[in-house]
Amino acid sequence: MDYMLMPLMRYADFSGRSQRMEYWMFTLFYLAMIVLLIGLAIFFGSPPGEDHTLAENYFLVVTGLFVVGTIIPSIAVTVRRLHDQDKSGWFYLISFIPYIGGLVLLFFMCVDGTPGPNRYGPDPKGGRGYGDLFA
Numbered sequence: 001m002d003y004m005l006m007p008l009m010r011y012a013d014f015s016g017r018s019q020r021m022e023y024w025m026f027t028l029f030y031l032a033m034i035v036l037l038i039g040l041a042i043f044f045g046s047p048p049g050e051d052h053t054l055a056e057n058y059f060l061v062v063t064g065l066f067v068v069g070t071i072i073p074s075i076a077v078t079v080r081r082l083h084d085q086d087k088s089g090w091f092y093l094i095s096f097i098p099y100i101g102g103l104v105l106l107f108f109m110c111v112d113g114t115p116g117p118n119r120y121g122p123d124p125k126g127g128r129g130y131g132d133l134f135a
Contacts, residue, residue, distance in 0.1 A: 004029040007077040008070075014089060018080035019124040023109055026077050030070060037063040078105075083120035084113030 003025035007018075041059035045052065052060075079089035085108060095105040116123055 007073040010073070010076065010080075012072050012076055014076050014079050015083075016080055016121045017084040017113065017118075017124045018077055019084060019113060020081070020109070022124075023077050023081045026073070030074065033066060034063065037066060078109070081109055081113075083118075084124060085111060086114045086118040086120065 003022045005026075006022050007026040037059055041056050041063065044055035044059065075092065078092055082089055082091050087108070091108065092105070095101045097104075113124070
């Protein structure tokens with residue numbers, strides 16, 4: 001559970017490194033919350049063809065606020081994940097290239113980080129050195 005909420009505790013911290021577990025658990029938490037909030041809006045919503053109910057509008061507003069409020073932690077954890085691979089955070093901009101950019105960024109998020117310390121800080125997995133590569 002700590003990994004899910006760690007990016008929210010490090011809200012706008014773009015320095016340092018984050019391991020894959022932190023990134024993917026936050027992504028799972030983010031998607032689960034979006035699905036839950038939209039599901040509640042649909043559940044409490046009105047039948048098709050009628051005006052939106054107050055509850056439906058409430059859940060849609062909460063969903064919008066959640067998305068806007070978590071944009072910065074989402075970008076920050078992605079930048080820290082890139083730092084873990086000894087890449088600049090500016091590589092995040094590759095995601096804006098149509099079609100292929102998102103796939104390249106997805107690949108970067110799946111690749112393991114640099115073992116040992118790099119220019120962005122110590123290894124977040126702690127104690128993993130170059131000798132562990134061949135063990």
